[in-house]
Amino acid sequence: MKNKVVIIGSLNIDTIQMIDRLPKQGETISISNQASNFGGKGANQAVAAARQGADVTFIGAVGDDDRGRAFKQLLTDEGITTDYIFTKKQLTGSATIMLEADGHNTIMVFGGANMSLNASDIIQAHDVIAAADVVVAQLEVPIDAVAKGFEIAREFGALTILNPAPITSHLSADIMMNTDLVIPNETEAAALAHVTPTTNKEALGELTNKLKKLGMVHTIVTLGGDGVYYNVKGKTGQLPIFKVKAVDTTAAGDTFIGTIAANISQSMNDLPAIITRSSFASSLTVSRSGAIVSIPTKAEVDAGLPNPSIVK
Ligand code: RIB
Secondary structure, X not given: OOOEEEEEOOOEEEEEXXXXXXXXXXXXXXXXXXXXXXXXXXXXXXXXXXXXXXXXXXXXXXXXXXXXXXXXXXXXXXXXXXXXXXXXXXXXXXXXXXXXXXXXXXXXXXXXXXXXXXXXHHHHOXXXXXXXXXXXXXXXXXXXXXXXXXXXXXHHOOEEEEOOOOOOOOOOHHHHHOOOEEOOXXXXXXXXXXXXXXXXXXXXXXXXXXXXXXXXXXXXXEOHHHOEEEEEOOEEEEEOOOOOOOOOOXXXXXXXXXXXXXXXXXXXXXXXXXXXXXXXXXXXXXXXXXXXXXXXXXXXXXHHOOOHHHOO
C-alpha cells in the first residue's frame, strides 16, 4: 500500500527559454528555442508521488482562466484528487525558466493565484489532511497556508515534509516545530541555518544539527552532482547520485521529494533505500526536457534501478 499524500503547493505554467548562457546586465541575447509546459514545485511533486503509485490530493489555487482549467484536468488525468484546488480572481501562476546549454536553469516565478491560497482554504481540506500519511509543502504559496496545513497534519499524526523553496532565511517557529522532515538543497539549507553553503560532510553534519535546534529534527540535503546528505533519526550519511547527461534539471528536486513522499514510512527507518530510489527517479527527470512532462513513472524507475534490492 502506497502512502496517502497531501501536497499543499503551487501550480505554474512554465515557459522555457533555451539559451547558450545567461545574459549579463544590460545585454541582449538570442533565445535558440522556447517551450511551454505544466510545472510549479507543488504540481511537480504531486505528479512525481502519483506516478509512484501514491494516493495524492492537491491543495492549491489556480486562476479562473484556461490555464487553470487545463491544469486541473491534467492533474485529474494523473489520478490526483483536485477537489481542493481553489479558483481565484488572479491569473494562474507562471514561471520563466532560462535553460542553459549545460542543463542548468534559472527560474523567475509569478505567483498569481498561488499567492491567494489561505488558511481558510486549508481548513476546508481539514478532513483530507487528517486522513493523510504524509503532508508535503514548499514555499511558493503563502506561509499561513503552510502553517495551518502542518498544524492539522501534526494534530492527526501525518508525517510532514517541508521543501523550503524558494530560498528563505526565515521560517516561523510554528512551521519549524511542525516539520518532521525538511528537504532543502545546499543553498536553501545554508540560508535556513544562516551559514555558508557547503557540500562537505562534516560541515553538513554541523548545519543539520543547527537545524535540529530550531525544531527541524530530520533533514535530507540534496547536493546536485555531490549526491544527497541525510541526518535522520540520529543516523547520518551521504549517498551518490546517478550520473546522467543533464538535458534539463527543472523538477529534478521535485521528483526526488515526490518519490520520497510516496515511499517513506512513519518510522523513516528505510530511508537510505528510499533516497536511492528517489535519486534514480530524479536522474531520469534530469535526462529529459520540461517539468511535469519529464517525471518518470514507477515502472520506469523499477525497470532502471541498477540494484533490484532497493526497489520497493
Ligand atoms: O522546481 C521547478 C519549478 O520551479 C518549475 O516547474 C517552476 O514552475 C518553479 O516553480
